[in-house]
Amino acid sequence: MWPRHTDRAYPMASVIPLGRVSADAGALAGAKALNLAAMMRARLPVPDGFSVTAEAYRAHVSALRLGRPQRDCLAAIRELITASELATETAAEIRAAFRRLRTPLVAVRSSGTAEDLPGHSFAGLYDTYLRSTDADGCIGLVKQCWASLWTERAFDYRDKNGFEHAKAAMAVVVQQLVAADAAGVIFTADPVSGSANRIVIEACWGLGEALVSGKVTPDRLVIDRDTERVVERFVSTKSVETAFSPTGSPVEQTVPAARADKPSISDAIALKLARQALRAEKLFGSPQDIEWALAGPNLFLLQSRPITTLGKPPGRTVGAEAKSWEDRQVWSNTNSAEVLPGVLTPLVWSTVGEFIGDLLGSVIGRLGISFGDNPFIGEVAGRAYTNLNTFTGMVRRMPFASRMNQAQMFGGQNLKPEDRAKLELGADDLPDIKVSPLKTLLKLPGFLLWMSRHGPGRGREWIAASLDAYEKKPRPDLTRLSEQELSDKAIATLLQMRVGGEGLGYALGGMMFTSVLYDLCKRWFNDPTGINASRLLAGTGELRSAEAGIDLWRLGRLVADSPELRETVLPAGSWTDLRPRLEITEPGRDFLARWDRFLHLHGHHARGEMDMYNPRWREQPDYVLDVVRSFARAGDKADPEVDQRRHAEEREHLKVALMARLRNPVKRWVFDYVVRKAQLSASIRENVKDAAIRVFADTRALVVELGRRLAARGVFADADDIFFLRFPEIEPVVSETAGNDVRARVAERRAEHERNLALSPPAIIVGKYDPVKHKPDTVDASAELKGLAVSPGIVTGPARVILHAGTEQVVPGEILVAPFTDPGWTPYFIPAAGIVMDQGGLLSHGSIVAREYGIPAVVNVGPATKLIKTGQLIQVDGDTGRVRILK
Known part of the structure; x- marks a missing residue:
């Protein structure tokens, strides 16, 4: 079960100096040692070291008689490997080789004999140790590396890629450790675009562990291979580094402010490094991924391996074959995560994809453009991601849209360089969006006429008519409908969305004018941040979700201004207990009338309200009551309607001043x-989205009642099990033709939903999502964050970080820090002094409401909710898009 091998150059060898590892010793010393030895022979700067061979590993595990490796006994295997004594002869060889290094500082790394085969990379699967130690300590670290061959992650990777566990073996490389001033990686071809002409360097202060672990965003340089010039340069704020403590162990420490924003390597060092890397590429005959370190003026190459994830550049293939179409799909949640946050249920997925596709298809179809079978929205770990291949292909074929700054309008402008590089799609990466230039040209006049009929004036009329129709629509008693009637009515309600193209037309027309305004301010008034455009759009009124916040504030003021209501409403207690007490007094009945009117107008809102799984405000009266109580206690908060009138005056004065600067009539x-x-x-x-949310809320009410009925007769274990069916699966359940596996199907999907909740996929993904390959986005701690300025003004105050609406309240004067906002978050805006959001663009809900209320706001900050803590004093600069953590 644990076979032994010999190598003809070193029969039964246990330890080999790196310089003596021959080119045919791969099965013995592993790929890492083989490559290091080749670079040493080529006189490239490689730290000295030795290889503890795979034969030593096999001898060690063979003596343990482990039997057939199984996943449920991996911990026991690791324990046996590390706890058992090494063979006396092997231990003596390691001690002797360690002494020859003449330094206690060593790097102990795996050198798996199956590592980095074509199309596979084992990078990051096995353990690495950097520290000061003695000879016996080195033996212990070697055994720890061997044990990492049997972690769950390594075991699963071999399973997934068809490697036999019984043949798995590991050599270990022990090298002198470079006490680096800076370190990083260099790719001799761009691993994202596949361009062989772009050499990419990533660098950070100290040891490279801070970069590898994702604790710092690295500096990034791109060198043109032909001209040997730096053509791109990104310098990050590197607030942490990994260095050595006095005891010789690596520690994370804060980078002094004077050095944090400086380049970790100079252009001269970068060019020198590139030349060394190209020598390695020539030596191995393929593009290389090389780890390097800089100590004083001296460069060292720490390891080299082929780039296994090399993409396909436009017009040609790289390596043996091109990446598949699926592997070249680029997915992004920079806007979809705001509209559809979190993990969605199967019921929601079965409606959202078709709903969004129908809406967009109805618009671009007017230009003779069709998505065909290309996806526009897809599921990544249960979350909504936009397919940028399809989106880019569509935008490049649409008039006006190609000129719009989509990142500024919708979010995604604050991407890291490595993520931005993933968005550089070549012609070969774009789907065959069905379009005939002649057909589009012929349809263009009709499209422009259709857009002209969807101006803002008519848009307001359409929204008013939609609201009036909704108000007049009869509300049936759902408890009196049969299960079949509930199912039919839910489907009929959703079908209303199929005619939603009109609403989308009005929304697109409005977005076009907003985009043009920001562009004019930038061009004519030298306003790159759009501060003038934001001020001109502040407090324009008629925003339905903003009115919800104001109506809540009015309910709070009604309580605050009435001693009787204060005495009745403010003490703790549920809405169920409170309502009967309100019904017996005149002030109470007045409050109830306004309360009922509020829920009638705004009760369809919820956090993440595009997701029908989330309860509506009308289902959570205790949450609404808590908000009203907080407004009643706030007392000193200014009337938002007064603020709106002030903003209207400021808008008019600014418009007059700007027009005076334009001499051309x-x-x-x-x-x-x-x-x-x-x-x-x-x-x-x-407001168009608000109309859609009303439809979703009505559909949810029908689905919830149907789920309750099916649970009552034993079809479901819980009423909300219905959300774990797809919409087409509901009818067979109602008609009792679905079979007997409904509960099992629901349980399986619930389990998958829970697994997805534990994952944190990054914002940009290339290819199929793999939790091992696609790490969560890194967070670079910094005292100053940069985002998109969306509502002007500068404010300083304590932060209130809220990840889920409804969990806590914002105290007047606090600055709300949130991952995103939708109308379900609107109550937080009334008392907030400022807004900071991880996601968003100029047309995001939070941006629009912040301008409506006149609150300074910065969005698209990225990791704000991870870096800022509740209570910290922060400054929000809505003019420049900067957020500063003061203390």
Whole structure:
């Protein structure tokens, strides 16, 4: 079961100096040692060391008589490997080789004999140890490396890729450890785009562990291979580094502020490193991924392996074959995570994809463009991700849209360089969006006419008519409907969305005017951050979700202004207990009338309200009551309606001042026209979405009642099990033709839902999502964060970090820090002094509401909720997009 091998150059060898590892010793010393030895022979700068061979490993485990390796006994295997004594002769050889290194500082790394085969990379699967030790300590570290061959992750990787566990073996490389001033990796070809002409360097201060572990965003340089010039340079704020403690163990420490923003390597060192790396590439005959370290003026190459994830550059293949179409798909949640946050249930998935596809298809179809079978939205670990291949292919074929700054409008502008590089899609990466240039040209006049009929004036009329129709629609008693009627009505309600193309047309028209306004301010008034455009759009009114916040504030003021209501409403207690007490007094009945009106108008809202799984406000009266109580206690918060009137005056004064700077009368007319249209459009996108949310809320009510009925007759274990069926699966369950596996199907999907909740996929993913390959986005701690300025003004105050709406309240004067916001978060905006969001763009809900309320806001910050803590004093600069952590 644990076979032994010999190598003809070193029969039964246990320890070999690196310089003596021959080119045919791969099965004995492993790929890492083989490559290091080759670089040493080529006189490349490699730290001295030795290989503890795979034969030593086999001899060690053979003596343990482990039997057939099984996943459930991996911990026991690791314990046996590390606890058992090494053979006397092997231990003596390691001690002698260790003494020849003449340093206690060593790097002990795996050198697996199956490592980095074509198309596979074992990088990061096995343990590495960097520390000061003695000879016996070195033996212990070697055994720890061997044991890492039997972690669950390594075991699963071999299973997934078809490697036999019984043949798995590991050599170990022990090298002199470089006490690096800076370190990183260099790729002799761009691993993302596949361009062989781009040499990519990533660097950080200290040892490379801070980079590998994701604790710091590295500096990034790109060198043109032909000209040997640095053509791209990104310098990050590197607030932490890994260095050696006085005891010789690696420790994470803060980088002094004077050094944090400086380049970790100079251009001269980068060019020197590139030349050394190209020598290694020539030596091995393929593009290489090389770890390096810089100590003083001296460069060292620590290991080299082929780039196993090399992409396909436009127009040609790299390596033996091109990446598959699936592997070249680029997925992003930079906007979809705001609209559809979190892990979605199967019921929601079965409606959202079709709903979004139908809406967009109805618009681009007017230009003779069709997605065909290409996906626009997809599921990644249960979350909604946009397919950027399809999106880019569509945008490049649509008039006007190709000129719009999508990142600024919707989010994604603050991406790291490595993520931005993933978005550089070549022509070969774009799907065959079905379009005939002649057909599009012929349809263009009709499309422009259709867009002209979807101006902001008509948009407001359409929204008002939709709201009026909703108000007049009869509300049936759901408890009186049969299961079949509930199912049919839910489907019929959702079908209303199929005619939602009109609403999307009004939303697109409004977005176009907003985009043009920001562009004009940038071009005509030297306003790169868009502060003037944001001020011109502040407090324009008629935003339904903002009205929900104001109506809640009014309920709070009603309580605050009435001694009787204060005495009744403010003490702790549930809505169920409170309502009967309100019904017996005149002030109480007045409050109830306004309360009921509020829930009628706004009760369809919820956190993550596009997800029907989430309960609506009307289902959670205790949450709404807590918000009303917090507003009643706030007392000193200014009336938001007064703020809106003040913003209206400021808008008009700013518009007059800006128009006075335009000497050309045509420009003045154009600017005045665009401002008026953009101000009329400011609320339309959100109000169109509000109309859609009403439909989703009505559908949820039907589904919840149906789930309750099916649970009552034993079909489901719980009423909300219905959300773990897809919509087409509900009808067979109702008609009792679904078979007997419904509960098992639901249980399996619930388990998958729970597994997905534990995952943290990054914002940008290339290919099929793999939790091992696609690590969560790294967070670089910094005292200053940069995002997108969306609502002007500068404010300083304590932070209130809230990850889930409904869990806590914002105290007046606090700055709300949230991952995203939708109308379910609106109550937090009234008392907030400022807004900071991880995600978002100029047209995101939080941005629009912040401008409506006149609150300074910065969005698209990235890791704000991970770096800022509740209670910290922060400054939000809504003019420049900076967020500073003061203390």
